[in-house]
Amino acid sequence: MKASAFSYARATSVGNALDLLVAHGEKAKVLSGGQSLMPAMNLRLISPELLVDIGELAELRGIELKGDVLSIGALTRHVDLLNSPEIAVHVPLLTQAIAHVAHPAIRNRGTLGGSLAHADPASELPACMVALNATIIVRGQDGERRVAAEDFFTGIYETALSAQELLVAVEVPVAREGSAHFFHEFARRHGDYAIVGVAAQAIVQGGVFSDLRVAFFAVSDRPILAAAAARLVNIPVTPAILSEASTALGEELDPQEDQQASAAMRRHLAKVLLVRCVSTLLDRTDLDGGPA
Structure with a gap:
């Protein structure tokens, strides 16, 4: 089975992506790594009219230590988390968990933000974010808001993210003594x-x-x-x-x-x-x- 017909737009910036999401609302879906979205579309479990591809937005990628938190961009791929020395030192739980996520082909394309926004209740990374007391950074046209991971996941494939918002980053407290x-x-x-x-x-x-x-x-x-x-x-x-x-x-x-x-x-x-x-x-x- 293949996906229903859809339109495609490659976002040139976060602002451009948000404009597209506001214009199309529930009829649009964000494409990052696509490892969950595309199979769901091919099975016709979902049939968006527009895919907003954010995969080329470099500003949403990367891992950076900021004081006592590690900031991880939403487009950071699973394989980058697995191989990151910063993650291994400051958030070793993620290093261990990522090795259990699917298979190498999936980890090479899948993204942190995509996994969290998909909110599969059997997924490893949402549980890690809750255990780590992480903060999910969400951006809309009115600015950013910060959501505790424990409050972000609201049901099966459901989150506190609205159809007009993007998950842009995650902040994880670094490992403390003990x-x-x-x-x-x-x-x-x-x-x-x-x-x-x-x-x-x-x-x-x-x-x-x-x-x-x-x-x-x-x-x-x-x-x-x-x-x-x-x-x-x-x-x-x-x-x-x-x-x-x-x-x-x-x-x-x-x-x-x-x-x-x-x-x-x-x-x-x-x-x-x-x-x-x-x-x-x-x-x-x-x-x-x-x-x-």
Whole structure:
């Protein structure tokens, strides 16, 4: 199957792109890497009348350290994130997560902004942004606004981005002293959509979490920041406490059921991942026997 007929415009600047989006509204779609948009169009899941190609806007590409945040342009490709020494030093969670995104051909074309704007609930990068407490920079004709990642994703393929706005950059806090991270996903094969996955960012001081953000993906219509993780902060974690947090997580999640897994299986795997995550972050092998 091929896409319905559509018009095409290559934006010459961010301002030009915004003009086109304002003029055409919901009938237009932004093309960056195209790795999610084009398959959806070919399957006729969406049929925009106009594609606004922003792929040549160099101002939306690049990685720059600005004080205590790392600013990443929306058109920065997955492969650039994977190979970036700045990302490896300041946001190592992203380096680890990107290796799980699809396959090299996809990573060579796909962009950070495209992935976030697409908002696939099984995608790795939205969960990473939530775990990292990132800020999404959105630009419209009236100026920029800043949206916390936790508030940006609003549903399946839905975000706080309006049809007249562009996602232009992401700001991620750099790793602080005592920072630790964890990423893992269960998938049938490497590169497949995750059945359940987790991205976590923590501060560990004296064997205790002073901060812990655990974001699950593929268990809801958006990335879920686990409230149960708060039970593990500022106290020595014992197997019993981890068991309580695991139980609370199971009660907190309401996973969907599909051809890949039942809701019960997803809930079980999420609890397994929480135990692995906490054990790894604290370097505590005695916690591995915690309940799944």
